[in-house]
Amino acid sequence: MNRRILMTAVVLVGVATTIVLNQWVAPSIEQTLTSSQPTTQSSALYCTGLTSAKGGAFGEVVFVNTSDSARTLSTTVAALGAHGATVTSTMTISPYAQSVLVPTRVLAGVAYAVAATVSGGGVYAQEVIGKNHAEAPCQSSGVTQWFASGLSTAVGSSARLTMFNPTATNAVFGVKTYSSSGFAQPAPLQGISVPPHGLVQVDLGHQLVNQAQIGAEVDVLRGSLVVAADQLVGSMASINTGSTTLATSGALPLVPTNQNTNATVVFSNPSSQPAQVTLDVALGHFTIPTQTIDVASFSSTTFVVTPNNVIPAAGEAHVSFTSTQAIFTALRSGGPKGPYLSPTPMVGAAWTLSDTTGRGFGAATVTNTSTRATLVSVAVNALGHSPTTSTLRLGAGQTASLISFTGSKNKLAHSTVQVRANSAVLVLAACAITTPRGIEPQSVLNGG
Amino acid sequence: MDTRAPAVVAVVVTTGSAPGLEATLASLTAQSYEELSLLVLANGEAENVQARVASVAPTAFVKILEENRGYAAACNEGSLMVEGSAFFLFCHDDVRLDSDVVQLMVEAAFRTNAGVVTPKMVAYDDAMALQHVGQTCDRFGVVRERVEPGEIDHGQQDLERDVFVAPGGVTLIRSDLFVTLRGYDPLIPIMGEDLDFCWRAQSAGARILVAPQARVAHRETVAKNGRPVTALSTRGVSRQTLQRRHQLLVVATGWGRGRTFTTLLFLFVMDGMELLLGAIGGDLERASAIIGSWWWLFGNRRRILERRARRRDVLVLSDDELHRLQVGGASRLQRFVVVLMREGFDRARGVLPHAPQVVEAGDEHDRGVGFAAAFAEEEECDEGMGTLEGPSSRPARILTSFRSQLGLLVAVALLWCLGSRNLVAMHLPLIGRLAPLDSWWTTWRHFFASWSPNGVGTGDPGMPGYGLLGFAGTFVFGRMGILPRMALIFAVPLGALGMSRLLKNRVSNRARVVGVIAYLALPTGFNMIAQGRVDVLVVVSGLPFVLRRLFDLLAVPGFRSSPYPEPVPFGHRGWRVTEAGQRMSLIMGLATMSAFAPATLVLAAIIILGVTLSRWIAPDGSSGVPPWRLLGSLLFNVAIFLLPMTYDTFVAGRQGFSLFGIARGASSLPSWSHLLRACDGLFGAGWWGWLLPAVSLIALFIARRERWNLVATTSTIAVLTLLVITTTGHHWTGSFSPDLDVLLCLYGAMVAVGAAVAVSAIELDLYDVGFGWRQLSAAVAVLALLLASIPLVVATGSGRFDLPTTSVAESLGPLHPGGNGGYRILWLGDPSILPVPGWLVAPGLEAATTMNGLPGGNELFTPPGAGTSSVIINALQLALRGQTVSLGELLAPAGISAVVVLNTSTPQVSGPPTAIVRPVATSVTTALDQQTGLALQLTTPSVSVYTNANYSGIFRQVNPSSGVPVPVFSDFSASGPLTPHWTKVQAGLAPASAFALDVGGQPTGRKVESGWSPTFTVPSTTTKWSGHISLHQFPLNGLLALFTLGMWLIIWLGFGWIHRLEWLFTGRRRLPEELS
Incomplete structure (x- = not known):
């Protein structure tokens, strides 16, 4: 009898073990492939949003080589109004060096897109608008869905979306908008085709007249696109590279609160349910009560940080928010000359901050958004020099100044900073040296 | 006074020792007929004939024939020696005539104008037991008696009447008729000469009469195997073969052209069915007799034409008139069906039932129902005529009789035919492994090829699966497209047949039937058909056969109760059933399955490990071959049999594990509930998929004794299989990830065995325990089994088991x-x-x-x-x-x-997922x-x-000015014109060293680019040359393939064929005694 019981028990335990073990999820392709050490064979960078001088967003593309080897770039410039013509050239960037490409010098057109194929990894790029130094990072791939908030077609403002197709596949997209007047899906903005390696520009002002807060959603029905939004307010131009996902929480680390500045956070809600957004503002030693706003469904709403009676003027505030629905946001910050438009910083495992204008940074912070402390590797190199690496320990929710940590006396001018953690918990933010402070956000490049 | 009685010459043919010869002669000399002469013909090696004849019938004439060319030839010889007789009385040498037989037969002949007269034949030792009172036959030449075996003579057959056949023994034939018909046909030396002569006599319009008043006792020593058949042309030929041959000959020459064709066609079909039954039942003698008889007929076609010509010369009756003299229908088929229904398959095949098992003291009487038990004495007990001691309960009567079991199996078989009706002719979609096969010759070429196009090309040896496909294609006459259809239609039924053999003698026949149906109803088979996975279907079909042999070798309780026979030399008859032969059969089976699904080797390891583990947990006291040695032996030998694949695996290094399968993604792994239901597809995912595993689990609880040992073993194997699937599916074993569907085959087989054991346990293990949960669980099991068969019915709806029609x-x-x-x-x-x-x-x-x-x-x-x-x-x-x-x-x-x-x-279409x-x-x-x-x-x-967008062809020539490659040659030919002055030709073929480019008949230089791609340098010239890329590779693969084929051939010869084919080399035919 004992052996009978034993055998039965073994069989039942075996079946139970099978059931329990099958609760584990087998590793996915992404987990399997990214676990091994990469050696990039080639990478790509796509930049769009720059225009001709007449277009108001005239500028340049700066390539930053953060690797210890020279990199060869094959750049292709495409332009709207060039009748399909493209110009391809090759450049080589030395280790830890930068290189500049001005599209207007290469090809004549109205709006530009630059595609660069790099013979390896470690190269990043950002667009810099000449007159007001607004920056926007270049992308490494196209996307199939894109969101950008804070656009305005009010009097004196114009908002244009530039779509660049980096692949050989004919792409098709449609645009939806969410504004204070509600949802719009203009028919002329649906099913627009973008030829391979071509670009298309859409002026939102033609469909949405005199709208102050617009959230735009681009859905790519076929292929993938690199999308950027040009926001012109008077003489101030910004390139908003938007985001690819919605979020129920976020953080804006460097929101200016000083006198003579303005800062507005624009929330766009694409869902069918209203969103209740709760904002926490951390500013020095001040205790600021939690703010709450409601964002109606399919619409956009703003929260003015500066000027705000509740929020004192005391430097850069750290604004974090949570929402009951997935939303997308943008920060409009500026001074007397006009606003800069920047998307909400994303959370990642590695970021790169590079000074491409030689001015340095007014502030540069790294925030740990997780609930556990994390070690952050910080590598700083001056242009053309090897980096020096140190480790920074960040507590849960802690923000640290990179300028203070690195002890840089020149505010990281002509320098590149790379931060890296073990998991995607870091938010990097920086602003230029301006008066008043904090009104000009600097682009942060995705380090991987 | 001169008598007017016609002269009768009694021709007695004696052969060999003939112990009854004296009695035969004595009865002839004692005849009351006066005009009777006696002629004794000693056929070949008759012993002391003259002295023996002289002692009893001194007036008899004796002639000794030098060769034994058979009874018929001897009779003909005797007839030539006689002149002036009115009748011949042809007698065997083991008969005993009553004193008035000749008188009565001659009178009957005169009275009725019969050409042939036959007496009443009775048993030699009992004059009251009737043997023959004339015979009849059907259109197929099958003789039917007019009396029942052992029928007692009460005078019920004492009327003179016409019959169709006068059986041999004692036959009175009018001399002129005998001469007209040219006597017996020497082509039929024995067994059937009477039928043949009578058929021809009937065709010629002669009457054949039985004179029942004339009584003859006949020992029938030849027909009853009392004496060997020693005629020259019969040596080495079995009686069954002789009988079939001669029946065929009679049918082929006894009818007109049209009826001959139809009769032979029907006979061919019936013999085909009988051949199939014989092959299934292992009745090789019957199978070889059938094949031998048709082959003999084909070999004597000239004689057939001669006989047909002679028939036309004497033909009087038409086919219809002749057929009216016969019995209708097909006697053999009728007899088979009747015996089958009454006495079971073994009796119907002519195989005697097994000896009754010895009941050990203290053991319960096995109440398992079987074929014989369905109509055994217990039936009378059912009617209350007897009393039973001990427990008065007995097995339920459902599905106990052979008739009901056969009926159910036939119904299931018909259901399967219905379910696969569209698979016969539908277009096979390009899914799974249903890629269209190349021609027979091309398939063989793939096996011997020095290069194959997989990837960017490889010089690795061709996989053995090509060789096996080519071999299989031989049997379908090169119509390779038939093979995947056969796999789709017959793989699962063949596996069910294997399950039947696996369970034979381990459980009752009712439980066997349940096990067979359970195997058919498993989701594995249906899902693999629906997914076109013919490689896994090969495993489904062969796994039960492999299981049986493995269990035998491992001495799993119930599988080998007696030791293997004594070793027999390799190549001799009987080697197959020895341990070495069984092991080799197992190896060849594993190798065949592994050629298509290499994960089969993992199954073998799991089975051996499972048996070992089960024995360790619950020792059963038995011990077979050491398990690890067996596993090592199997793996080693299979590796030899599949040498090209083994070579490929070793060369692959760490990638070699992918031979057994490639890891699936997280989303395509079955969930635990699907695994337990053996479901990896659309079939079996419903609640009813739990029924068979539940029944199998119930068996573990209620089975006892040897049944419990068996289900414990199968449960251990099933659980091990599930654990292997789980760990490999989650990539916890690295790159070792055997094909999940192959593993599920083993799990499913264990579930089917468990279901059969559950039925057997319900029959045998519940009677002496009190009513409780066991009985309740048994009831649940029965209900579950009934419900589990419903999806099988549903699956037949599409006629293709949901195999898609397109891809x-x-x-x-x-x-x-x-x-x-x-x-x-x-x-x-x-x-x-x-x-x-x-x-x-x-x-x-x-x-x-x-x-x-x-x-x-x-x-x-x-x-x-x-x-x-x-x-x-x-x-x-x-x-x-x-x-x-x-x-x-x-x-x-x-x-x-x-x-x-x-x-x-x-x-994908809208609606339910397909x-x-x-x-x-x-x-x-x-x-x-x-x-x-x-x-x-x-x-x-x-x-x-x-x-x-960067595509530029496999063969390309590089434009020197732009550096852009341009495609050259054509899709299916590696030759064509080249552009002058373009000096670089590239080929996307590996290995680079195996290819060469000839331009204008001259070889060109070659280097390797991108680490693998051959690049050729073409001379710069204005001439428009033509280039040709060819393969230059030492045919090592072909030699390896040849060696592998040779290995298979040698081992195949080991199964007795060396013995059988020895005559090819020695020229000496073995005598029957030597062969037996």
Whole structure:
């Protein structure tokens, strides 16, 4: 009898073990492939949003080589109004060096897109608008869905979306908008085709007249696109590279609160349910009560940080928010000359901050958004020099100044900073040296 | 006074020792008929005939024939020696005539004008027991008696009447008739000469009469195997063969042309069925008799024509008139069916029932029902005529009789035929492993080829599966398209047959039937048919046979109760049943299955481990061969039998584990509930899929004694299988990831065995325990078994077991890139979806290439190691990691013109799902979308197709000014014109060292680019040369293939064929005594 019981028990335990073990999820392709050490064979960078001088967003593309080897770039410039013509050239960037490409010098057109194929990894790029130094990072791939908030077609403002197709596949997209007047899906903005390696520009002002807060959603029905939004307010131009996902929480680390500045956070809600957004503002030693706003469904709403009676003027505030629905946001910050438009910083495992204008940074912070402390590797190199690496320990929710940590006396001018953690918990933010402070956000490049 | 009695010459043919000769002669000399002369013919080796005859019949004339050419020839010889007689009385040498036999027979002949008269034949030792009172026959030449065996003579057969056949023994024939018909046919030396003569006599219009007043006792020593048949042309031939031969001859020459054709056709069909039954039942003697008889008929076709010509000379009766003298129908078939229904299959086949088992003291009487028990004495006890001691209960009567069991099996077989009706002729979709096979010759060539097109090409030896396919194709006369259909239709029933043999003598026949139906109803078979996985279906069909032999070798309780026979030399008859022979049979079975599904070797290891573990947990006191030695022996020998595959595996290194299977993605792994139901597809996913596993589990609780030992073993194996599936499916064993569907075959087989054991346990193990949970669980088990068969019925609705009628691959538009140069298609998808085998890129993503179009017969098997084709795998991995955007450029040297990403093998339609969907991870399509050189041509929920903008052909010539390669040659030919002054020709073929380019008949220089691709330097000239790329490779693969074939042939000879074919070499035929 004992052996009978034993055998039965073994069989039942075996079946139970099978059931329990099958609760584990087998590793996915992404987990399997990214676990091994990469050696990039080639990478790509796509930049769009720059225009001709007449277009108001005239500028340049700066390539930053953060690797210890020279990199060869094959750049292709495409332009709207060039009748399909493209110009391809090759450049080589030395280790830890930068290189500049001005599209207007290469090809004549109205709006530009630059595609660069790099013979390896470690190269990043950002667009810099000449007159007001607004920056926007270049992308490494196209996307199939894109969101950008804070656009305005009010009097004196114009908002244009530039779509660049980096692949050989004919792409098709449609645009939806969410504004204070509600949802719009203009028919002329649906099913627009973008030829391979071509670009298309859409002026939102033609469909949405005199709208102050617009959230735009681009859905790519076929292929993938690199999308950027040009926001012109008077003489101030910004390139908003938007985001690819919605979020129920976020953080804006460097929101200016000083006198003579303005800062507005624009929330766009694409869902069918209203969103209740709760904002926490951390500013020095001040205790600021939690703010709450409601964002109606399919619409956009703003929260003015500066000027705000509740929020004192005391430097850069750290604004974090949570929402009951997935939303997308943008920060409009500026001074007397006009606003800069920047998307909400994303959370990642590695970021790169590079000074491409030689001015340095007014502030540069790294925030740990997780609930556990994390070690952050910080590598700083001056242009053309090897980096020096140190480790920074960040507590849960802690923000640290990179300028203070690195002890840089020149505010990281002509320098590149790379931060890296073990998991995607870091938010990097920086602003230029301006008066008043904090009104000009600097682009942060995705380090991987 | 002169008598007017006609002269009768009694011709007695004696052969051998003839112990009854004296009695025969004495009865003839005692005849009251006066005009009777006696002629004794000693056929061949008769002993002391003259002295023996002289002692009893001194007036008899004796002639000794030098050779024994048979009874018929001797009679003819005797007739030639006689002149002036009115009748011949042909007698055997083992008869005893009553004193008035000749008188009565002659009177009957005169009275009725009969040409042939036969007496009443009685048993030699009992004059009251009737043997023959004339005979009749049917149109197929099968003789039927007019009396029942052992019938007592009460005068019921004492009327003179016409009969069709006068049986041999004592036959009175009118001399003129005998001469007209040219006597007996010497081609029928014995056994059937009476039928033949009487048939011809009937055709000639002669009457054949039985004179029942004349009584003859006949010992029938030859017919009853009392004496060997020693006629010259009968040596080495069995009685059954002789009888069949002569019946065929009679039928082939006894009818007119039309009726001969139809009769022979019917007879061919019936013999075919009998051959099949004989083969199934292992009745090789019957099978060889059938084949031998038809072959003999074919070999004597000239004689047949001569006989037919002679028949026409004497023909009086038409076919219809002749047929009216016979009995209708097919006697043999009728007799078979009657005996089958009454006495069972073994009796109907002529096999005696098994000896009754010895009941050991203390053991309960086995109440298992069997064939005989259905109509055994217990039936009378059922009617209350007897009393039973001990427990008065007995097995339930449902499904106990052979008739009911056979009826159910026939119904299930018909159901299966109904369910597979459309598989016979439908177009087979390009899914699973249903890629169209090449021709028979081309398939053999793949086995011997020095190069195969997998990936970017490989010089690895051809996989043994090609050889086995070619061999199988021989039996279908090269119609290779039949083979996958046969696998789809017959694999599962063949496996069910194997399950029946596995369970034979281990459980009751009722339980066997349940086990067979359970095996048929398992989800594994249906799902593999629906997915076109003929490789797994090979495992489904062969696994029970392998299981039986493994259990025998491991002495699993109930499987081998007696030791193996004494060893027999290799190649001799009887070697197969020895331990060595059984082991070799197992090895060959495993090798055959492993050639198509190498994961079968993992099954063997699991089975051996499971038996060992079960024995360790619950010792059963038995011990077979040491398990690890057996496993090592099996693996080693299978590796030898599949030497090309073994070589490929070793050369592949770590990638060699992918021989057994490629890891699936997380989303395509069955959940635990699907695993427990042995379900990897659409069939079996419902609640009813739990029924059979539940019944199998119940068996573990209620079985006792040897049944419990068996179910404990099978349960251990089943659990082990599940654990292996789970650990390998979650990639916890690294690159070792055996094919999940093959593993599920083993699990399913264990469930079917468990179901059969449950039935047997219900029959035998519940009677002496009190009423409780066991009885309740038994009731649940019975109900579950009834319900479990319903899905089997439902599955037959489509007529193709839901095998799709089309496939995504075929529905794609032309993938030809246009232009020359040849092209490859890169297929990406889950390993269970792709219609062509490939290599692992990442778990859940397999990559494979096809050359110049859709998958075909040259891409059925892939070596485990990617070899040079790793360039494609590495490029894909770079793209998936985001480390390249130039995938198109990286794939261009391989001539890849398009990348096809499959999410399902069949186009999706609205409504209930008709095919499994196993989409690739979105990161794959995202990565491909980001490649600068890949353009998305088509995207649907089923498939995405990207064309490669950098494609430039497999064969290309480089423009020296632009550096851009341009396709040259054609898709199917590696030769063609070259552009003058373009000095560089590239070929996307590996290995580079195996290829050479000849330009204008001159060889060119070669170097390697990109690490693998051959590049040839062509002289710069204005002449428009023609180039030709050819393969230069030492035929090592062919030699290896030849060696492998030789190995199989040698081992096949070991199964007694050396013995049988010895005469080919020695020229000496063995005598029957030597053969037996």
